[in-house]
Amino acid sequence: MSAKVDITFTVNGAVKQVSVPANMSALDMLRDQLDLKGAKEACGEGECGACTIIIDDTSVCSCLMYAADCDGRTIETIEGVQTEDGLDPIQQAFVEHGAVQCGYCTPGMVMQAKHMLNKNPNPTEGEIQRGLEGNVCRCTGYRKIIDAVAEVARS
Amino acid sequence: MDQIVEKPDTLIGKPIPKPDAPDKVVGKTTYINDMVLPRMLIAKIKRTDRVHAKILSVDISAAEKVPGIVAIATAENSPKGLIGVLKDNPPLKGDKVRCIRDEIAGVAGETEEAVDEALKLIKVEYEDLPGVFDPEEALKDDAPLIHDDKPGNLSLTFDFEHGDISKAEKDSDIVLEEKYELHYVTHTCMGPGCVIADFDTHGKLTIYTQTQYPYNYKMDLAPALDISAGDIRVIQPPVGGAFGSKLDVYPFEPIAVYLAKKARRPVKLFFSREEEFIASPTRQPARVYIKQGAKKDGTITFRDVNVYLNNGGYTSWGATIPAVMMRTMTGHFRIPNVEFHSKAVYTNNPFAGSFRGYGNVQATYVTATLMDKMAEELGMDPIEFRLKNAQKPGERTPQNSLLKTAALADCIKIGAEKTNFLEKHAANVAAREKPGRIRQGIGIATSIHNAGGAKIHKSDGCGTILTMDDYGRATVITGASEIGQGIDAVITQLVSEELGIPTSDVIIANNDSAIGPWDVGVHASRTTFIAGNAARNAAVKAKQQILAAAARQSNVSIDKLDLRGGHVVQKDNGVSVTKLDRLLRQMHFAGDDAELVMVSEYYEPPSELEDKNHVGDISAAYSHGAYITELEIDTLTGGVKLHKMTCVQDVGKVINKLGIEGQMEGGIAQGIGYGLSEELIIEEGIVKNPNFRDYKVVTAPEMPEIECHFIEDDEETGPFGAKGISELPCIIPGASIANAVYNAIGVRFDNPPITPEKIVRALHGDKIEAAE
Ligand code: FES
Ligand code: FES
Numbered sequence: 017m018s019a020k021v022d023i024t025f026t027v028n029g030a031v032k033q034v035s036v037p038a039n040m041s042a043l044d045m046l047r048d049q050l051d052l053k054g055a056k057e058a059c060g061e062g063e064c065g066a067c068t069i070i071i072d073d074t075s076v077c078s079c080l081m082y083a084a085d086c087d088g089r090t091i092e093t094i095e096g097v098q099t100e101d102g103l104d105p106i107q108q109a110f111v112e113h114g115a116v117q118c119g120y121c122t123p124g125m126v127m128q129a130k131h132m133l134n135k136n137p138n139p140t141e142g143e144i145q146r147g148l149e150g151n152v153c154r155c156t157g158y159r160k161i162i163d164a165v166a167e168v169a170r171s
Numbered sequence: 172m173d174q175i176v177e178k179p180d181t182l183i184g185k186p187i188p189k190p191d192a193p194d195k196v197v198g199k200t201t202y203i204n205d206m207v208l209p210r211m212l213i214a215k216i217k218r219t220d221r222v223h224a225k226i227l228s229v230d231i232s233a234a235e236k237v238p239g240i241v242a243i244a245t246a247e248n249s250p251k252g253l254i255g256v257l258k259d260n261p262p263l264k265g266d267k268v269r270c271i272r273d274e275i276a277g278v279a280g281e282t283e284e285a286v287d288e289a290l291k292l293i294k295v296e297y298e299d300l301p302g303v304f305d306p307e308e309a310l311k312d313d314a315p316l317i318h319d320d321k322p323g324n325l326s327l328t329f330d331f332e333h334g335d336i337s338k339a340e341k342d343s344d345i346v347l348e349e350k351y352e353l354h355y356v357t358h359t360c361m362g363p364g365c366v367i368a369d370f371d372t373h374g375k376l377t378i379y380t381q382t383q384y385p386y387n388y389k390m391d392l393a394p395a396l397d398i399s400a401g402d403i404r405v406i407q408p409p410v411g412g413a414f415g416s417k418l419d420v421y422p423f424e425p426i427a428v429y430l431a432k433k434a435r436r437p438v439k440l441f442f443s444r445e446e447e448f449i450a451s452p453t454r455q456p457a458r459v460y461i462k463q464g465a466k467k468d469g470t471i472t473f474r475d476v477n478v479y480l481n482n483g484g485y486t487s488w489g490a491t492i493p494a495v496m497m498r499t500m501t502g503h504f505r506i507p508n509v510e511f512h513s514k515a516v517y518t519n520n521p522f523a524g525s526f527r528g529y530g531n532v533q534a535t536y537v538t539a540t541l542m543d544k545m546a547e548e549l550g551m552d553p554i555e556f557r558l559k560n561a562q563k564p565g566e567r568t569p570q571n572s573l574l575k576t577a578a579l580a581d582c583i584k585i586g587a588e589k590t591n592f593l594e595k596h597a598a599n600v601a602a603r604e605k606p607g608r609i610r611q612g613i614g615i616a617t618s619i620h621n622a623g624g625a626k627i628h629k630s631d632g633c634g635t636i637l638t639m640d641d642y643g644r645a646t647v648i649t650g651a652s653e654i655g656q657g658i659d660a661v662i663t664q665l666v667s668e669e670l671g672i673p674t675s676d677v678i679i680a681n682n683d684s685a686i687g688p689w690d691v692g693v694h695a696s697r698t699t700f701i702a703g704n705a706a707r708n709a710a711v712k713a714k715q716q717i718l719a720a721a722a723r724q725s726n727v728s729i730d731k732l733d734l735r736g737g738h739v740v741q742k743d744n745g746v747s748v749t750k751l752d753r754l755l756r757q758m759h760f761a762g763d764d765a766e767l768v769m770v771s772e773y774y775e776p777p778s779e780l781e782d783k784n785h786v787g788d789i790s791a792a793y794s795h796g797a798y799i800t801e802l803e804i805d806t807l808t809g810g811v812k813l814h815k816m817t818c819v820q821d822v823g824k825v826i827n828k829l830g831i832e833g834q835m836e837g838g839i840a841q842g843i844g845y846g847l848s849e850e851l852i853i854e855e856g857i858v859k860n861p862n863f864r865d866y867k868v869v870t871a872p873e874m875p876e877i878e879c880h881f882i883e884d885d886e887e888t889g890p891f892g893a894k895g896i897s898e899l900p901c902i903i904p905g906a907s908i909a910n911a912v913y914n915a916i917g918v919r920f921d922n923p924p925i926t927p928e929k930i931v932r933a934l935h936g937d938k939i940e941a942a943e
Binding site for chain 2: 047052053054055056057058059060061063064066093094095097098103107110111112113114116117118119120121122123126142144145146148149150151152153154155156157158159160161162
């Protein structure tokens with residue numbers, strides 16, 4: 017058992033205080049300690065993007081990040097994207113464009129798309145493709161995901 | 172005032188979002204990997220590190236003492252039943268290991284840390300045995316024997332003969348003889364392997380699994396467990412993809428059950444990504460020797476095919492792919508004389524299972540590139556040669572597939588026309604002679620696949636129960652599984668179309684074998700066709716019952732009534748006779764005459780099993796496709812950039828536009844991976860690249876533009892005319908790319924994937940050798 021570290025951070029607008037093993041990943045903390053199971057572990061080694069979250073204003077593979085390094089930071093996970101008014105435009109576009117099949121990649125894709133549009137609200141198709149490069153989807157062939165993101169960028 | 176209900180537009184062919192998509196985009200869907208049951212234990216597998224060895228001893232004494240360890244299963248303390256297509260695979264190995272993925276023990280504990288610790292402490296002593304890794308080597312008399320009861324290391328063989336190939340060879344003007352080496356690829360489902368087993372106090376098992384064939388699964392799992400298949404309840408939580416990988420029982424599933432039984436607690440066993448690469452089934456690799464002849468005028472005279480399948484250590488569905496390979500090798504182009512022989516041979520490699528497209532990905536890579544080679548040899552263009560030999564509607568293949576609506580020629584013609592194929596093809600060939608670093612290529616490939624189910628089991632049927640509640644909602648209990656492919660949307664659409672209710676008023680229940688009726692599972696592009704027919708027929712029955720009640724009540728004859736917009740209406744003028752929900756309540760609460768709308772349908776397609784000679788019309792319908800790839804190659808780096816894939820496919824009828832396009836695009840991405848980048852590298856039985864960094868699946872930047880042209884010829888036996896569609900998109904791209912690569916640089920690759928390295932070596936081999 018590795019030593020515990022006490023950390024405080026904001027996740028989806030709420031302040032959390034938790035005690036985590038020093039070697040725990042941010043992803044395991046979210047899934048196992050905070051019961052935020054939207055982010056998935058599909059590789060655990062930074063190669064697939066299924067675990068993507070937004071920290072401060074960058075998107076990260078939460079499987080590669082230590083939970084302890086979340087201390088003092090602001091995290092947004094897929095669970096925080098939907099508002100009281102309904103789905104976020106990106107989420108809505110994913111639904112309407114058929115960008116979701118099994119959906120296992122979807123939380124990571126949505127977070128990455130959101131991050132990309134935060135940085136660059138008017139991406140070209142090529143920029144969208146490159147922006148999603150780190151996120152593997154085995155079902156959709158990406159076309160509909162690209163279309164969904166492009167539509168949100170247009171509107 | 173009469174209420175008029177306008178006839179709504181048909182839902183058939185419209186883009187309907189998957190009903191489960193909203194939950195998935197907000198991260199709310201609980202996948203099997205996310206599930207936690209009360210008092211659930213975590214489990215993992217101790218695997219061997221040898222490829223072929225006698226097990227001398229397995230010592231779990233130190234592992235058992237790790238705090239938090241609750242149960243350890245080994246061959247010695249577990250049931251002895253076997254799994255796999257030939258029942259040659261003990262879930263836990265006690266006497267010997269035959270490949271690197273072999274399971275020695277299962278460990279269940281309170282925490283993952285405890286389990287990891289215990290795994291390290293299990294000691295296994297081996298005596299190594301010589302290994303064999305090549306199927307033709309393994310057939311030799313002096314090859315090491317992998318299973319004592321499998322002489323010659325032979326697993327399954329398939330043989331088909333039609334006509335007289337030696338006479339046809341003599342009568343041929345040209346004969347081509349080729350050898351292909353088709354590689355290992357794997358599914359890489361985004362949701363890694365996972366299973367949860369739980370017994371109740373009666374000794375009945377509930378298993379939460381990723382399976383895509385829940386009903387046969389019970390039958391295949393039971394022999395490993397010493398319990399009756401009837402005592403197994405299969406629950407299918409949402410999964411992160413399957414693509415054929417979950418059509419068999421694999422060792423980790425019974426192992427979880429052994430542990431749950433020992434612990435008397437629920438046990439969840441799951442894979443890491445590395446394990447997923449090493450210990451999941453692969454696509455079946457194949458070595459294919461093929462000879463094909465033709466007359467000068469381009470008429471194909473014969474084919475002679477010999478296939479060696481590297482079976483690996485055990486037999487799963489991979490060994491049966493010839494059943495599908497053969498249909499493409501013997502048909503869709505007219506092959507008057509043909510022989511097909513295949514041997515699946517045990518080796519010490521990991522073993523293959525089924526994978527979207529089955530043997531047809533391999534068969535199409537071979538046949539579609541061979542067609543191109545032969546066209547060139549004959550001095551014909553690739554379109555003309557194909558059209559000359561394309562089977563026509565009404566023809567039968569040598570295996571007796573009846574091509575009722577064969578659209579092959581149409582697919583080829585439309586594809587060629589839309590892409591200006593011949594002009595570009597000729598220009599690219601001419602450009603090869605000129606200087607320049609970047610080369611353009613265009614290539615075509617075609618195939619055929621079953622599109623009305625495939626009768627490989629005694630039943631190819633699907634059961635459906637449809638009930639209506641008092642509020643006009645329909646619940647459809649279907650045997651069909653949802654693994655992300657979108658049958659939920661298709662059934663919703665078909666049922667709401669028949670019953671005139673909004674799609675949001677259809678509820679699908681399909682993930683519990685204790686509730687749902689029989690289905691053969693998601694495979695063979697069968698679900699839209701078979702489960703779609705079952706659901707639609709059930710809806711028609713429900714509609715008849717509702718309209719009969721409305722007719723009695725309103726004195727309008729039943730044939731003048733219809734369901735529309737939540738009302739029963741008069742067909743001709745749309746005047747509402749009654750509201751559907753009100754009528755349902757009246758029917759339900761009618762005292763002695765009470766009736767509930769609750770119907771069932773069992774749909775078995777009109778198809779036949781093959782006879783022992785592999786002759787039989789196994790599918791109610793067949794579908795053709797022609798895919799054209801346009802690409803460019805950087806001859807310096809070997810980089811291939813795909814510009815566009817134009818796909819013409821005979822789909823019968825589009826049901827869900829979003830779903831069909833999604834299946835096309837997703838299949839194409841996997842097909843591109845097969846052709847260009849994916850290869851599970853296995854050397855002397857060891858998987859060398861078990862991670863996404865070294866196993867290169869297609870990502871967003873590599874996807875070309877995709878243009879689909881659907882030929883809708885209304886299959887008479889399909890639901891609203893639909894055929895099954897979702898394997899051809901994965902089957903054809905690899906071959907189409909290979910032909911485009913040849914068009915660009917004049918080099919053939921009979922050993923996909925066509926990686927930059929292979930291209931560079933082919934183009935600059937002499938220089939590279941000099942440098943090396
Ligand atoms: S799970 Fe983090 S990148 Fe794959
Ligand atoms: S939808 Fe299945 S992995 Fe993307």
